Amino acid sequence: MTELTCFKTYDIRGQVGENLDEDIAxxxxxAFARVMKPGKAVTGRDIRDSSPRLQAALSRGLADEGVDVLDIGLCGTEEVYFATDHYGAGGGLMVTASHNPIGDNGVKLIGPGATPISRESGLQAMHDMAAANEFGDPVAxxxxxxxxxxxxxxxxxxxxxxETDKLGTFNILVNAGNGAAGPTFDAIEQALTEKCGSLTFMKLHHTPDGTFPNGIPNPLLPENRPMTGDAVKAARAGLGVAWDGDFDRCFLFDENGDFIDGEYIVGLLAAAIxxxxxxxxxxxxxxxxxNTQRVVKEAGGEAVVSKTGHALIKATMREVDAAYGGEMSAHHYFRDFMYCDSGMIPWLLVLAHMSDTGKKLSELVEEMRARHPSSGEINFRLSDPESAVATVEDTFAQGGEIDRLDGLSVAYKDWRFNLRKSNTEPVVRLNVETLGDAALLREKTDAISKKLSKYN
Known part of the structure; x- marks a missing residue:
């Protein structure tokens, strides 16, 4: 049996024509049909040129095993999540490569109720069946x-x-990045306009286009942020929203065109919820x-920490019955949305929070940034990640409170850091935060960065 390298820990990703094609789809x-036995399954796709062909091949494979397929066409990943639950389907398959390079594509797989599928819960068995390719003829x-x-x-x-009738008057700049967000946003805009006439939207790169004429939509990259930020300022908008290709992540910009880092959005959404x-x-x-822990405590909630990753966050949320879960990478999960991540719910909640407080977005995050400055995630591609992390621990963990829930976390009374190794590449990711001390943040970030850089 030849391994199919497009199978990853939680989904399928590969280069079209190299390790992913219509036959593999x-x-x-x-394989999905045999492992999950869904009876009925939902399929959808993003805007990439290869996505219609891959979705059609997936659907044929499902149908040839006797599964009734509901094809919802061009959509976002969260719409497949929703449709799987809405229709009572036994599974869902979304063809998308999100923000990956233009030649890539993939499949996100979910079970009944929009629950995640991992290698342990079925993905490995699907791999083995697909790799063996011993299915025989289609069912009768x-x-x-x-x-x-x-x-x-x-x-x-x-x-x-x-509460749509309580939303204030706002001008909002939205950047779909020529991804799948445009048509879905238009449906939301139409419904919003019918309920309240106080919102005005200006649209940038709104038309879906699989050639991505304005670049792959990934607003998390610093070099991609000015495109939206400058447009916000030019339009004199009170809020800017940008999405990645399948819009399961959204990114926010304040009225000055400044990008709001993900950890502060988590705090904002926690406060809103x-x-x-x-x-x-x-x-x-x-x-x-x-910052999140402080905001949650002050708002009368209970903060619960979880390992990073959508399947792990969702599992923790279900375990403790959490209303909301957030990652600094711009994934935001909601109990009342099948515990799934959404790129459309967050900006609406922030808009409602702005309306309730009467504050601009910059004002809402100003105190957070001042009280809890952070470095943002810094990535280091290293020759020996294991030794690099060990050296950082030997140098900076003495006297600190060590936690290994997800990588290496070390906390002191006025600063802390987290250092995580990538599961798929020789990269370590550093985050540093302090209690209201920007100078200390720079000092500790520089010191750890210099230590890590010796392993380049």
């Missing part, structure tokens, strides 16, 4: 492939997170967490 569909009664459109119901679910439902549990990742 067809086999994935048949193949399943059907039926176009379906759950978007109206999805929009109502998204809007249920805010707790203002609606005091006492709820809020899950967060351990990379940068002091």
């Amino acid at each position: 067809y086999r994935i569909g048949r 009664r193949p399943g059907t492939i039926t176009p379906s459109d759950p978007r109206a119901a999805y929009v109502q679910r998204v809007l249920s997170f805010v 707790l203002a609606q439902s005091p006492g709820e549990k809020i899950v967060h990742d351990p990379r940068v967490m002091w």
Whole structure:
């Protein structure tokens, strides 16, 4: 059996024509059907040129195993999450490479109720079946492939997170990055306009285009942020929103065009959720967490830390019945959205929070930045990550409180850091934060960075 290298820990990603093609997608569909036995499954796709062909092959594979397929077409990953739960399907498959290079594509797989699938819960078995390719003939009664459109119901679910009649008057700049977000946003905008006439939207790179004429949409990269930030300033908007390719992540810019780092968005969303439902549990990742923990405590909630990663965050949320979970990487999860991540709910919640407080976005994050400055995630590509992390621990962990939940975390009374090794490449990721001391932040970030750089 030849290994299919497109299978990763939680999903499928590869280079089209190299380790992922229509034949492999067809086999994935048949393997998914045999392992999950879904009866009924949802498929969707992003805007990449290869996505329609791969989605069609997946759907054929499912149907040839007797699965009835609901094809929801061009959409975001969260719409497949929603549709799988909405239709009571036994699984969902989203063809997307999100923000990966233009020649890539992949498949995100979910189980009933939009639950994650990992190697342990079925992905490894699917790999083995697809790699062996011993399926034989299709079943005597193949399943059907039926176009379906759950978007109206999805929009109502998204809007249920805010009281639309209480939203203030705002000009908002949205940048879909020529990804899949445009049509879905238009449906949300139409429903919003019917409920409240106080919002004006200006659209940038809104038309889906698989050639990505304005670059791969990944607003997390610093070099990509001015595109949205400059447009916010030019339009004199009160808020800027940008999405990645399958819009499971959204990124926010204040009225000055300044990018808001993910850990502060987690704090904002925690405050917004707790203002609606005091006492709820809020899950967060351990990379940068002091601001989130303070905000949650002051708002009367309970902060719960979880290892980084969508499957792990979702599992922790289900375990403790958390209302919201957030990662600094711009993934935001909601109990009332099947514990799944959404790129549309966060900006609406922030807008509602701005309306409730009467504050600009810059004002809402100003105190957070001052009280809890952070370095942002710094990536180091190193020749020997193991030795690099060991050296940092020997040098900087003496006298600190050590935690190994997710990489190496070390906390002192006025500063802390987290250092994590990548699971897939020779990279370590550093985050540093302090209690209100920007000079200490620079000092400790520089010192750890210099130590790590010796292993380049």
